Amino acid sequence: MRVLLVEDDELIGRGIVAGLRQHGIAVAHVGTAQEAQSIHAEESYHALVLDLGLPDQDGMDLLASIRAVEPQLPVLILTARDAIEHKLNGLHKGADDYMVKPFDLRELAARLHALVRRTLGRATQVxxxxxxxxxxxxxxxxxxxxxxxxxxxxxxxxxxxxxxxxxxxxxxxxxxxxxxxxxxxxxxxxxxxxxxxxxxxxxxxxxxxxxxxxxxxxxxxx
The missing domain is CATH 1.10.10.10 (Winged helix-like DNA-binding domain superfamily/Winged helix DNA-binding domain)
Known part of the structure; x- marks a missing residue:
């Protein structure tokens, strides 16, 4: 499985990359919305892990941009925004799952595997x-x-x-x-x-x- 991680905190990003790798998940890590749009246009991923507090664009706007070109991509929001309004907004705007920091890497890996299994189980146009x-x-x-x-x-x-x-x-x-x-x-x-x-x-x-x-x-x- 290949995952695109959009996380501007370098230390958190490195930890997620190392932790998910132990669960058989390859991760491409970028820190800005611009980098995310560029790498997403050039490569295919099984899922997106998205922080909302990005330095150049709000994560919700990035989610909308990616959803416009790849509506079936599983998206998990991973953020410090823990208010119920934030969670509901993220899910209503197209996220498939929502996790709040701090988090357990084992749970993150399990949720990603579940999201991708669910996607692969859908009817796929070939x-x-x-x-x-x-x-x-x-x-x-x-x-x-x-x-x-x-x-x-x-x-x-x-x-x-x-x-x-x-x-x-x-x-x-x-x-x-x-x-x-x-x-x-x-x-x-x-x-x-x-x-x-x-x-x-x-x-x-x-x-x-x-x-x-x-x-x-x-x-x-x-």
Whole structure:
């Protein structure tokens, strides 16, 4: 299991990373909302552990941003805010669980395992096209039955092309799908994602036609 931890206290963060590792959980630790959004866009995680008192953005706003692009990701809020109003607000705004500091690392690990088991038990959309299988909700992918690592935006791009069902998709439409409003996009960002997908899956994975855009190189399997 891979977990993204957003905790600005370095000492607490190191303790959580070390403690969860003993329970078979790999943790990527960041200390700001900006770092969290950046790493979440590039990698897939099984769960998010979120502190609310971040230095650059309130954790509830970060939760809303992540929920907008990955609604199925299990989120556990871990915070010093212990008022019942805070707990209710966090759960109403999209968190799956809420723990108050100080906490027991064994309980945190147990709750994370339970959240992920619950998520894996749900019906999961699987996109199958040629030798490729992708689970957009989890970010997991297989190519010719071998696990392949794709970034979150690479998964989103493939899912969007698959949903187009063989139709050409313009670069503008893909950029709108991959990036939120107000997010800066470099002029070659889309080309970089497509290059990386072709490097991992083969040149035939995505077709390009001048004036038309892009489409998935393999037809969907019903």
């Amino acid at each position: 996109i199958t096209a040629g030798p490729l299988r992708v689970e957009p909700a989890s970010g997991l992918a297989w190519f010719e039955d071998n696990s392949v690592t794709l970034s979150r935006r690479e998964v989103d791009l493939l899912a969007h092309l698959a949903n187009a069902d063989g139709r050409w998709v313009s670069s503008d439409a893909l950029n709108d799908r991959l990036y939120g409003l107000g997010e800066e996009i470099s002029s070659n960002a889309l080309n970089v994602h497509i290059h990386n997908i072709r490097r991992k899956l083969g040149a035939e994975a995505i077709e390009t036609a001048r004036g038309l855009g892009y489409r998935l190189g393999w037809r969907l399997v019903p």
